[in-house]
Amino acid sequence: MHWTPLGVLPGLASAASALALAAVAVTRPRLLAAPGRALPLRRLRSGHVGDYVAWLLVGTTLLGALTLPGILGS
Known part of the structure; x- marks a missing residue:
């Protein structure tokens, strides 16, 4: 090669x-x-493991909700 x-x-x-x-x-x-307007987003993250788990679940749920119409339409 x-x-x-x-x-x-x-x-x-x-x-x-x-x-x-x-x-x-x-x-x-x-x-x-990060600009000052990102401060509210920084406040959402405290660094606790439970926060990471919660945001993982939120993201997974959102991704599932966005793909559901494509799955049901098939």
């Missing part, structure tokens, strides 16, 4: 983008900080 430039370039571009984003996040954290 051969490595082609067309196959290698996306991987290198992806790695370079990740390194650049990580460098910006470390050197200028305020640049990537």
Whole structure:
């Protein structure tokens, strides 16, 4: 199996983008900080395991509700 430039370039571009984003996040954290309007969303997460379970159930229920019409229509 051969490595082609067309196959290698996306991987290198992806790695370079990740390194650049990580460098910006470390050197200028305020640049990537969440805006003030995201504060209500941050308050919903307390870090307790029960919160993660609750949000997993909410997401699963929402995903199921969105796919139900497609399942019943078949």
